[in-house]
Amino acid sequence: MKLSLTKVVNGCRLGKIKNLGKTGDRTMDVPGCLLYTKTGSAPHLTPHTLHNIHKVPAMAQLTLSSLAEHHEVLAEYKEGVGKFIGMPESLLYCSLHDPVSPCPAGYVTNKSVSVWGVGGRVEMTVSKFMAIQQALQPDWFQCLSDGEASCAEATSIKRARKSVDRSLLFLDNCLRLQEESEALQRSTIIGVIEGGDVMEERLRSARETAKRPVGGFLLDGFQGDPMTLETRLHLLSSVTAELPEDKPRLICSVSRPDEVLECIERGVDLFESFFPYQVTERGCALTFSFDYQPNPEETLLQQNGTQEEIKYVHQTKKIKTTGCNQEMTSFEINLKEKKYQGDFEPLVRGCSCYCCQNHTRAYIHHLLVTNELLAGVLLMMHNFEHYFGFFHSIREALKNDRLAQLKELIRRQAS
Amino acid sequence: MAAAASPSSMESAPRIMRLVAECSRSRARAGELRLPHGPVATPVFMPVGTQATMKGITAEQLDALGCRICLGNTYHLGLRPGPELIQKAHGLHGFMNWPHNLLTDSGGFQMVSLVSLSEVTEEGVRFRSPYDGEETLLSPERSVEIQNALGSDIIMQLDDVVSSTVTGPRVEEAMFRSIRWLDRCIAAHRRPDQQNLFAIIQGGLDAHLRATCLEAWLAKWCHVRTRDPRQQTPGHREAEQMTKRDVPGFAIGGLSGGESKNQFWRMVALSTARLPRDKPRYLMGVGYATDLVVCVALGCDMFDCVFPTRTARFGSALVPTGNLQLKKKQYEKDFRPIDPECACPTCQTHSRAFLHALLHSDNTAALHHLTVHNIAYQLQLMSAVRASIVEKRFPDFVRHFMGTMYGDPTLCPTWATEALASVGITLA
Numbered sequence: 001m002k003l004s005l006t007k008v009v010n011g012c013r014l015g016k017i018k019n020l021g022k023t024g025d026r027t028m029d030v031p032g033c034l035l036y037t038k039t040g041s042a043p044h045l046t047p048h049t050l051h052n053i054h055k056v057p058a059m060a061q062l063t064l065s066s067l068a069e070h071h072e073v074l075a076e077y078k079e080g081v082g083k084f085i086g087m088p089e090s091l092l093y094c095s096l097h098d099p100v101s102p103c104p105a106g107y108v109t110n111k112s113v114s115v116w117g118v119g120g121r122v123e124m125t126v127s128k129f130m131a132i133q134q135a136l137q138p139d140w141f142q143c144l145s146d147g148e149a150s151c152a153e154a155t156s157i158k159r160a161r162k163s164v165d166r167s168l169l170f171l172d173n174c175l176r177l178q179e180e181s182e183a184l185q186r187s188t189i190i191g192v193i194e195g196g197d198v199m200e201e202r203l204r205s206a207r208e209t210a211k212r213p214v215g216g217f218l219l220d221g222f223q224g225d226p227m228t229l230e231t232r233l234h235l236l237s238s239v240t241a242e243l244p245e246d247k248p249r250l251i252c253s254v255s256r257p258d259e260v261l262e263c264i265e266r267g268v269d270l271f272e273s274f275f276p277y278q279v280t281e282r283g284c285a286l287t288f289s290f291d292y293q294p295n296p297e298e299t300l301l302q303q304n305g306t307q308e309e310i311k312y313v314h315q316t317k318k319i320k321t322t323g324c325n326q327e328m329t330s331f332e333i334n335l336k337e338k339k340y341q342g343d344f345e346p347l348v349r350g351c352s353c354y355c356c357q358n359h360t361r362a363y364i365h366h367l368l369v370t371n372e373l374l375a376g377v378l379l380m381m382h383n384f385e386h387y388f389g390f391f392h393s394i395r396e397a398l399k400n401d402r403l404a405q406l407k408e409l410i411r412r413q414a415s
Numbered sequence: 416m417a418a419a420a421s422p423s424s425m426e427s428a429p430r431i432m433r434l435v436a437e438c439s440r441s442r443a444r445a446g447e448l449r450l451p452h453g454p455v456a457t458p459v460f461m462p463v464g465t466q467a468t469m470k471g472i473t474a475e476q477l478d479a480l481g482c483r484i485c486l487g488n489t490y491h492l493g494l495r496p497g498p499e500l501i502q503k504a505h506g507l508h509g510f511m512n513w514p515h516n517l518l519t520d521s522g523g524f525q526m527v528s529l530v531s532l533s534e535v536t537e538e539g540v541r542f543r544s545p546y547d548g549e550e551t552l553l554s555p556e557r558s559v560e561i562q563n564a565l566g567s568d569i570i571m572q573l574d575d576v577v578s579s580t581v582t583g584p585r586v587e588e589a590m591f592r593s594i595r596w597l598d599r600c601i602a603a604h605r606r607p608d609q610q611n612l613f614a615i616i617q618g619g620l621d622a623h624l625r626a627t628c629l630e631a632w633l634a635k636w637c638h639v640r641t642r643d644p645r646q647q648t649p650g651h652r653e654a655e656q657m658t659k660r661d662v663p664g665f666a667i668g669g670l671s672g673g674e675s676k677n678q679f680w681r682m683v684a685l686s687t688a689r690l691p692r693d694k695p696r697y698l699m700g701v702g703y704a705t706d707l708v709v710c711v712a713l714g715c716d717m718f719d720c721v722f723p724t725r726t727a728r729f730g731s732a733l734v735p736t737g738n739l740q741l742k743k744k745q746y747e748k749d750f751r752p753i754d755p756e757c758a759c760p761t762c763q764t765h766s767r768a769f770l771h772a773l774l775h776s777d778n779t780a781a782l783h784h785l786t787v788h789n790i791a792y793q794l795q796l797m798s799a800v801r802a803s804i805v806e807k808r809f810p811d812f813v814r815h816f817m818g819t820m821y822g823d824p825t826l827c828p829t830w831a832t833e834a835l836a837s838v839g840i841t842l843a
Contacts, residue, residue: 039776046783070772073748086764358512366496373471
């Protein structure tokens with residue numbers, strides 16, 4: 001696989017990763033995102049409804065937390081997880097954890113890391129981890145790593161150091177086992193940068209990991225609350241500066257449009273797409289504009305329909321959601337609100353998704369009020385399409401030297 | 416309306432059914448319904464999309480499965496989102512964006528089954544909304560008014576629904592009241608050219624009552640009191656007109672409850688023996704595969720049931736030998752599709768093992784995979800039944816079907832064997 005950058009401007013990298021996949025002929029755009037899945041399936045969607053979505057990323061993210069407990073089944077299946085889940089054509093990246101469900105801290109040891117599936121905790125030593133990857137045969141996989149230094153409020157230097165030491169040890173062992181595994185010859189190990197919020201340790205992690213023959217880097221533990229954003233972004237810049245330019249940089253647990261742009265400016269290439277899923281789960285639809293060369297009136301209309309409502313969206317709202325107790329952002333509208341009961345407009349005017357082409361806000365509102373399953377299906381289709389469209393616009397903006405306009409447009413819409 | 420001079424006028428309902436083939440042994444028929452949103456081949460199974468949605472599958476997915484008619488539920492939709500909003504959305508077709516046919520029931524069944532505090536009088540059914548506690552009256556006029564707003568291609572009369580396990584005078588009262596309510600529905604129906612109002616034959620499990628009900632429909636004419644302005648005298652006397660009332664189709668109601676299968680099939684057979692040959696017979700609430708095949712043999716054309724879609728959401732996949740409870744451990748490493756003969760998208764792409772894993776996760780996609788398959792199963796079954804009738808091999812089809820389902824035709828349940836025998840099909 002080869003990362004070719006066509007442009008680097010203000011720290012943002014634009015390019016393509018080529019020669020991907022088992023047959024070596026697939027390509028991926030950067031900056032880009034990965035299709036978020038749960039137990040190997042896009043949430044709410046079957047292949048039919050997934051194929052209704054335009055610009056679905058070439059690579060899907062699987063989570064070990066949802067698949068580790070099916071290890072035996074996959075081993076017996078023998079043909080790899082892609083075929084098992086009905087996505088034989090997709091590139092696959094296997095992360096350790098599910099970004100939506102944080103895992104309990106305190107379970108990493110010198111010898112093992114744990115993930116949590118439906119059936120409970122699955123503890124993995126390096127050899128068990130690699131055995132599972134052998135059964136999965138993904139294109140890329142996150143190496144076993146210790147991410148707990150970023151869990152606690154303030155990490156001690158000692159804990160940060162341990163996270164780096166352990167992760168490097170795991171990496172060396174995994175690389176060694178990969179050499180001995182026929183089945184994993186075409187899979188790429190992604191090295192994980194740890195170190196909590198301790199600069200020295202972050203730099204050490206970056207430099208040391210970069211010395212190993214990994215295919216790319218996962219920047220772990222850079223998520224957190226808005227209070228510490230500046231610090232984390234500063235840390236991120238310093239880390240990416242240490243990484244080789246010709247290998248992709250992924251980041252986990254960062255998916256909001258504004259944060260995505262901040263990270264791209266600091267040298268990040270690939271993101272998870274769990275944000276549209278969280279929006280779906282709270283009965284909301286993404287409506288933020290990423291049309292940085294618009295008819296100004298059109299932008300405002302697309303968001304919510306009226307001038308007055310633009311001011312309204314700047315308030316954040318707490319909404320109880322299934323599993324993810326996240327606050328609603330100003331990038332979205334809440335279809336449960338009574339005002340949508342008789343609104344026969346599509347979710348977003350001009351959106352080409354199946355939901356906006358076929359249904360109205362009033363219908364989605366009805367489905368949510370009556371607790372119908374189709375609400376999740378239609379919202380997921382719209383939210384994914386909207387989000388993938390956003391990434392497309394990032395690439396276009398970079399190509400046309402318009403990222404500043406796009407960034408300003410997103411900043412105006414962020415709360 | 417007819418002129419005052421003639422004593423009787425012909426008010427004939429459209430003939431919406433064309434018979435294509437009839438089994439020479441049994442009462443099975445293959446036909447085609449001509450409905451406002453396109454033709455529908457019969458016998459037909461109609462999936463139930465209660466609240467303007469076929470559960471987790473999109474209109475496009477339902478269309479791709481070959482579904483050309485499905486159900487919406489007047490009781491639920493009448494409460495949420497309400498007929499006024501649906502009318503603004505260009506009817507139920509517009510609201511849910513379904514291009515093919517819709518059938519709505521009257522709301523009567525939900526009255527009795529869902530609402531614990533409902534009261535039936537001659538006026539209608541009085542109940543409290545479970546959502547806002549408001550008291551509402553569902554009368555024949557109100558039911559038709561809502562269904563007119565919904566704009567469904569087939570609408571059902573409001574009937575006085577009584578559980579099939581009830582006996583005694585209440586059954587007779589309900590039967591006669593249903594006849595009176597049909598007349599009120601017909602009178603209130605504002606769109607007879609766009610919507611086909613079906614009558615519902617009641618009578619519980621009493622053969623005599625059912626026969627009486629059937630006779631009332633098939634009488635050469637019914638008395639209907641109407642007010643003809645040209646007849647009005649200064650005393651405002653009503654003019655009584657003899658008008659022949661007709662309906663485009665009949666439903667057999669009041670079955671598919673707690674009654675025994677033995678009683679069930681006899682009431683169906685009694686009804687189909689007397690209903691007009693050239694009109695569709697809709698057997699309400701019937702959906703198990705065996706029941707469908709037997710009742711086609713008895714002469715029914717249309718069926719609906721929540722079973723296939725509901726059981727899908729519990730992880731159960733329908734197959735020619737019964738069903739697979741895919742959550743069970745035995746499917747954990749079963750890499751075959753649900754049914755290798757099935758052409759549905761689920762069976763084309765996914766294994767039982769994957770569905771098993773997905774069913775144990777919280778990803779709702781698992782339910783949608785099974786909903787797609789179960790609807791496909793029902794529709795493919797009806798297609799196969801129809802083809803066998805057209806190709807004059809329906810009795811053989813029935814024997815083969817029972818053999819596959821029960822291991823041996825002789826192991827078929829007694830009621831089904833007897834029902835089939837009554838129309839000339841032997842299984843041994």
